[in-house]
Amino acid sequence: MNSLLLLKLASGCYLLSVAGYLLNLHFNAKRLQQISFSCVVSGFLLQTICLGWRWHIAGFLPVTNLFSTLFFFSWSLAACYLYFDIRYRIGATGLFVMFLNLTLLFFALGRDSTLPTLISSLDTPFFSLHIIFSFLGYALFAMAFSLGILYLVQRVFTVSQLPSLAVLRKLNEESIFLGFALFTLCMIVGAIWAHWAWGYYFSWNIKGIWSFLVWLFYAGMCHAKFIKRWQGTGYALLSIIGFGVVLFTYLGIGLLLESNHPLE
Amino acid sequence: MLKTTWSLLCSLKVAIFVASGATLLLMGGSLQVPSHPTLFGHMDQVPFGTWLSETALPHLSKTWWFWGAAALMILLGVNTLCCFIDWLFNLKARWKKCGEYLLHLGVILILGAYIWGSISGWRNSDTKIAVGDQIVLKDWPGYALKLNSFKPIFGTNGPPIDMISHVTLLRDDTPLLEADVAINAPLLRGGLVVTPVSFGKEPVGLIFTDRTETSQTIEGGDTLTTDNGSRIEFLRFIPDLKQHRDGSLSYRTDRVGTPAFQIKITFADGNQWQGWYTPTTAVPRPLQMAGFVLRPRAVAYQDYSILTINYDPGAPMAMAGAIFMTTGVLISLFSFYRKRTRNDRPSI
Ligand code: HEM
Numbered sequence: 007m008n009s010l011l012l013l014k015l016a017s018g019c020y021l022l023s024v025a026g027y028l029l030n031l032h033f034n035a036k037r038l039q040q041i042s043f044s045c046v047v048s049g050f051l052l053q054t055i056c057l058g059w060r061w062h063i064a065g066f067l068p069v070t071n072l073f074s075t076l077f078f079f080s081w082s083l084a085a086c087y088l089y090f091d092i093r094y095r096i097g098a099t100g101l102f103v104m105f106l107n108l109t110l111l112f113f114a115l116g117r118d119s120t121l122p123t124l125i126s127s128l129d130t131p132f133f134s135l136h137i138i139f140s141f142l143g144y145a146l147f148a149m150a151f152s153l154g155i156l157y158l159v160q161r162v163f164t165v166s167q168l169p170s171l172a173v174l175r176k177l178n179e180e181s182i183f184l185g186f187a188l189f190t191l192c193m194i195v196g197a198i199w200a201h202w203a204w205g206y207y208f209s210w211n212i213k214g215i216w217s218f219l220v221w222l223f224y225a226g227m228c229h230a231k232f233i234k235r236w237q238g239t240g241y242a243l244l245s246i247i248g249f250g251v252v253l254f255t256y257l258g259i260g261l262l263l264e265s266n267h268p269l270e
Numbered sequence: 271m272l273k274t275t276w277s278l279l280c281s282l283k284v285a286i287f288v289a290s291g292a293t294l295l296l297m298g299g300s301l302q303v304p305s306h307p308t309l310f311g312h313m314d315q316v317p318f319g320t321w322l323s324e325t326a327l328p329h330l331s332k333t334w335w336f337w338g339a340a341a342l343m344i345l346l347g348v349n350t351l352c353c354f355i356d357w358l359f360n361l362k363a364r365w366k367k368c369g370e371y372l373l374h375l376g377v378i379l380i381l382g383a384y385i386w387g388s389i390s391g392w393r394n395s396d397t398k399i400a401v402g403d404q405i406v407l408k409d410w411p412g413y414a415l416k417l418n419s420f421k422p423i424f425g426t427n428g429p430p431i432d433m434i435s436h437v438t439l440l441r442d443d444t445p446l447l448e449a450d451v452a453i454n455a456p457l458l459r460g461g462l463v464v465t466p467v468s469f470g471k472e473p474v475g476l477i478f479t480d481r482t483e484t485s486q487t488i489e490g491g492d493t494l495t496t497d498n499g500s501r502i503e504f505l506r507f508i509p510d511l512k513q514h515r516d517g518s519l520s521y522r523t524d525r526v527g528t529p530a531f532q533i534k535i536t537f538a539d540g541n542q543w544q545g546w547y548t549p550t551t552a553v554p555r556p557l558q559m560a561g562f563v564l565r566p567r568a569v570a571y572q573d574y575s576i577l578t579i580n581y582d583p584g585a586p587m588a589m590a591g592a593i594f595m596t597t598g599v600l601i602s603l604f605s606f607y608r609k610r611t612r613n614d615r616p617s618i
Contacts, residue, residue, distance in 0.1 A: 126432055127453050127454060129454075176610075190596075199454070202463075206580060219300075233286070
């Protein structure tokens with residue numbers, strides 16, 4: 007069996023979960039919700055096995071090309087969703103989050119999945135930690151983006167299956183904070199590694215600048231929630247804009263401009 | 271007046287505005303970076319302060335946003351410091367929020383360290399040192415770095431996977447520290463950091479054999495005394511010398527073409543001769559007369575290592591900031607939930 011088959015099976019599970027959540031919007035049945043959740047769990051387990059397998063074969067965390075980073079981004083997003091769903095039972099939000107996850111996998115599956123060899127400067131635990139924190143951070147920002155959109159949907163349409171506005175706001179703030187915390191660790195590990203590898207801890211290339219911007223933006227958001235006028239809708243909008251900044255940093259720079267972090 | 275300024279400096283709203291301003295400036299400005307490689311392409315080769323004053327200042331129309339963003343970041347640092355001081359004096363629940371305090375202190379230290387390093391640091395990217403040589407750290411009087419040995423490590427499919435330079439840091443010719451510098455394993459001392467960049471081999475002389483086929487290497491700077499008492503000084507070695515029709519000579523490339531030694535002979539009777547010896551053509555008569563009987567066999571190469579040697583006096587402080595920040599973030603991950611349960615948060 008090849009590892010791509012596992013990933014396709016995982017995508018199938020995520021697709022089923024999206025279908026389940028969609029049907030649940032109409033039927034509002036607890037059973038449907040449980041089935042959809044089980045699909046997410048199965049998809050996540052399959053994807054985890056696939057990731058572990060590829061890691062084992064490569065001998066390093068395989069995140070050095072666009073296929074692998076999209077794959078890892080999707081795995082992190084599923085992990086974050088499960089954290090929130092297990093903790094807060096936010097079932098219906100899964101429709102949007104899993105749809106986003108499928109989009110990432112859709113782009114990944116169309117790309118070359120061969121495992122590239124690792125260049126020596128990346129052969130360090132700093133690299134693995136930098137990437138793990140970075141994508142877990144991105145995934146939490148994607149989660150906040152989804153919660154932001156759902157907040158606006160809930161405000162306009164009042165969907166009974168979605169959590170209340172107060173819960174959505176609380177969860178949005180939590181994912182921004184957790185994302186910021188992990189992204190801070192990513193920046194610290196990256197800075198120490200850069201100092202060891204190049205002799206300076208901040209590089210003035212466009213990817214470096216935009217990563218700093220992502221960090222600064224979300225640092226601002228960690229405080230914006232204290233300002234009454236920004237709470238709720240303002241915060242939801244900021245989460246959406248923030249994810250735009252994340253996407254540009256992750257994909258836009260790699261695809262459109264040159265940097266020392268190609269397609270990461 | 272003083273009170274208003276202080277409360278403004280401690281204001282969270284001001285912090286958000288300043289951070290937003292810096293974000294917008296950097297966002298807009300950074301999109302110019304790829305289209306002006308001559309301005310922005312070599313920013314990492316000098317400390318940021320040097321770049322600002324030497325490169326950015328003469329091109330203000332294209333770099334003004336950098337000055338704006340730098341000023342706002344300094345303001346944000348001052349703002350965070352004031353907030354921190356204000357907390358130290360006014361907050362009761364100190365232990366409950368030590369995660370947040372450490373995090374903010376970390377930000378202040380890192381920002382301060384970056385400013386310090388940008389002003390007082392120096393960078394020497396791509397410094398070439400041959401094995402056995404030592405270079406003086408010109409920005410750090412009294413200090414020198416010696417390359418004792420160099421060893422590349424090759425992978426199974428060809429390209430090198432590591433380059434290990436064994437170096438000694440000296441101060442007034444006294445060894446201070448000896449270390450191996452390799453990929454992801456730099457030499458670190460205070461704010462000094464030495465990392466590997468590349469390596470190579472360069473021709474430095476020729477290998478000769480005598481009548482008994484014993485080989486002997488001669489490099490530029492060597493001296494030989496022959497059996498008839500003449501002294502031959504090999505003043506310098508040139509790997510590829512070009513001889514023009516008018517008799518003039520020029521240096522062609524660093525690769526081996528027509529190798530040549532510039533030599534000076536002092537004969538036993540005190541007479542002297544100076545000229546060129548190109549072993550691939552004929553042996554000059556004075557060299558024959560001096561009793562030089564060696565035959566050239568091969569080119570002698572010497573390994574060299576290319577290193578980055580940077581000094582950032584703020585680096586240890588930035589590291590301390592990073593440790594505070596990491597600890598702060600980890601503690602805040604717990605206090606975030608505790609604060610939420612207690613509904614404890616500032617309301618502005
Ligand atoms: C780049 C600089 C800064 C970073 C990265 C940063 C980061 C953070 C983070 C992560 C939190 C925790 C949020 C939470 O618990 O939900 C926080 C809380 C806070 N920060 Fe900052 N901050 C920065 C600058 C500032 C400045 C300049 C001020 C003051 C003007 C400030 C004032 C506060 C306050 C009042 C809190 C709430 C603490 C509490 O729970 O009572 N921060 N900050």
